[in-house]
Amino acid sequence: MSRPVRGRFAPSPSGRMHLGNLFAALLAWLDVRSLGGEMLLRMEDLDPQRCRPDYTRQLAEDLEWLGLDWDLGWQAGETEFCQSSRGGYYQEAFDKLKGKRLLYPCYCSRKELLAASAPHASDGARVYDGRCRDLSQEEKAALEGGGRRPAWRVRVPAAEVAFTDEVFGPQGQRLDRDCGDFILRRSDGIYAYQLAVAEDDGRMGITRVVRGQDLLSSTPRQIWLLEQLGYEIPTYCHVPLLLSADGRRLSKRDRDLDMGVLRQQFTPEALTGELACLAGLLERPQAVRPQELVPLFAWDKVGRQDRRLTGLRGPSVPGAGTGWLSSPAGTPAPD
Ligand code: GLU
Numbered sequence: 001m002s003r004p005v006r007g008r009f010a011p012s013p014s015g016r017m018h019l020g021n022l023f024a025a026l027l028a029w030l031d032v033r034s035l036g037g038e039m040l041l042r043m044e045d046l047d048p049q050r051c052r053p054d055y056t057r058q059l060a061e062d063l064e065w066l067g068l069d070w071d072l073g074w075q076a077g078e079t080e081f082c083q084s085s086r087g088g089y090y091q092e093a094f095d096k097l098k099g100k101r102l103l104y105p106c107y108c109s110r111k112e113l114l115a116a117s118a119p120h121a122s123d124g125a126r127v128y129d130g131r132c133r134d135l136s137q138e139e140k141a142a143l144e145g146g147g148r149r150p151a152w153r154v155r156v157p158a159a160e161v162a163f164t165d166e167v168f169g170p171q172g173q174r175l176d177r178d179c180g181d182f183i184l185r186r187s188d189g190i191y192a193y194q195l196a197v198a199e200d201d202g203r204m205g206i207t208r209v210v211r212g213q214d215l216l217s218s219t220p221r222q223i224w225l226l227e228q229l230g231y232e233i234p235t236y237c238h239v240p241l242l243l244s245a246d247g248r249r250l251s252k253r254d255r256d257l258d259m260g261v262l263r264q265q266f267t268p269e270a271l272t273g274e275l276a277c278l279a280g281l282l283e284r285p286q287a288v289r290p291q292e293l294v295p296l297f298a299w300d301k302v303g304r305q306d307r308r309l310t311g312l313r314g315p316s317v318p319g320a321g322t323g324w325l326s327s328p329a330g331t332p333a334p335d
Contacts, residue, residue: 003232005037007208009063009070010197012044013055015252017062017259019275019309020212020242026275027239028210029068029290030297040204041073043082046196056082062259066268067290083196090191093199093229094184097154102228103184105150106132107143117180125217127180128153152185154225161220166237166299168213173220182221198222202231213238213306214249237299241306242278250309257309278307 009025011017017025032039041060045051060074072081079085097103108116108131117126133155135143143150156175164170173179184195201209201222209219216238223233242250250257262271269287276293277285280301 003205003207005032005035005207006040006205007032007037007210008040008042008073008201008204008206009068010042010044010200010211011059012047012051013053013059014045014047014050015055015258017059018250018252018254019257019262020250022062022066022259022262022271023242023275023278024210024212024239025063025068026066026272026290026293027237027279027302028208030281030293031210031237031299032208033291033294034297035208037208038072039068039070040206041070041081042200042204043074043084044193044196045082045084046190046193048084048190051084058259062263065259065263066272083200086196086200087191089199089203090196093195093225094152094191097184097225097228100228102155103152104133104135104155104181105140106153106181106183107135107140107148107150108132109148125179127178128182130155130181133181149187151183151187153181154184155181156221156224159224161224163219163223163233163236165216165219166235167240167302168216168238168304171216171219173217175220175224179217179221194218194221194225198225198231199229201234202226202229206234207232208237209234210237210239212241213304214241239302240304243306243308245308245310247308 007028009028011021011025029039041063043056043059045056056074057076060076063070074081094103113126113128116131117128119126132150132153156179158174158176160172160174162170162172182194183192185191200206219236219238226233244250244254252258266274267287269289270285272290272293273282273285273288276282276288276296280303281293281296282288
């Protein structure tokens with residue numbers, strides 16, 4: 001039986017959203033609305049050093065300002081959909097994997113990790129060589145006696161995880177070779193992103209995951225974890241990134257493109273028009289509400305090419321506009 005369509009926004013409240021976050025949020029919203037599904041808002045605030053409750057509130061308010069709504073998930077005054085208060089679920093998932101003998105403590109220090117992992121040829125991500133996999137009880141006791149607190153890694157099989165991304169097409173990864181045993185819980189007790197996302201997407205019944213293509217290479221790990229935890233696998237749609245004029249990925253440090261500045265320069269409709277133009281849904285930016293884009297939405301219009309922004313030259317009044325986007329970034333699309 002097919003599951004009801006449910007998509008999600010899963011932002012990290014570690015600063016004000018930038019244009020790229022908003023671009024992904026609009027596409028996630030359009031994807032789910034064009035399928036008649038439900039939207040869920042989950043705050044990914046696992047890292048207490050980077051995330052703050054005032055960012056969380058601001059983030060929700062910025063989404064609403066643009067006209068993006070959600071049917072379930074985060075609400076002011078409630079923490080159920082904040083990852084920082086979902087530790088019990090992550091613990092359950094962790095215990096389940098531990099019960100399957102898939103986890104082991106890893107005592108490697110940062111410096112040791114550099115020696116214990118080699119950069120993977122294709123993307124430079126480091127692949128751990130598994131040196132803590134088979135430590136004896138005595139070795140573990142000695143390390144703990146010396147004051148080391150372990151992180152916990154999951155033992156990945158020599159197996160290929162394949163899936164078809166709705167935008168980037170067929171994808172595959174050999175887990176042992178391409179990513180290696182990865183961390184599920186840090187030595188300070190904080191659960192890792194991969195575990196929290198897999199557990200949440202599974203438990204929340206997410207059927208559509210739309211997010212930036214920088215997370216494409218995390219997807220096989222998440223699919224494998226979802227399988228180990230007994231959940232169904234969502235459909236994945238990774239969206240091109242917005243790049244700065246000099247080709248860098250936008251980050252929350254790019255303050256000139258954050259929502260604080262954008263809201264001073266644009267009306268919600270004008271900004272939506274700019275985003276729609278970047279997405280390939282409009283030829284020219286024009287004032288539009290997200291709802292009006294629903295009938296225009298199709299993934300083949302969006303395509304795979306990252307977009308390079310040529311600068312903030314957009315309109316401050318509805319209806320006018322020159323657009324930021326001059327040319328696709330020329331980043332070659334993967335096969
Ligand atoms: N929280 C992540 C971010 O803001 C996104 C995670 C996801 O969509 O899986 O980059």
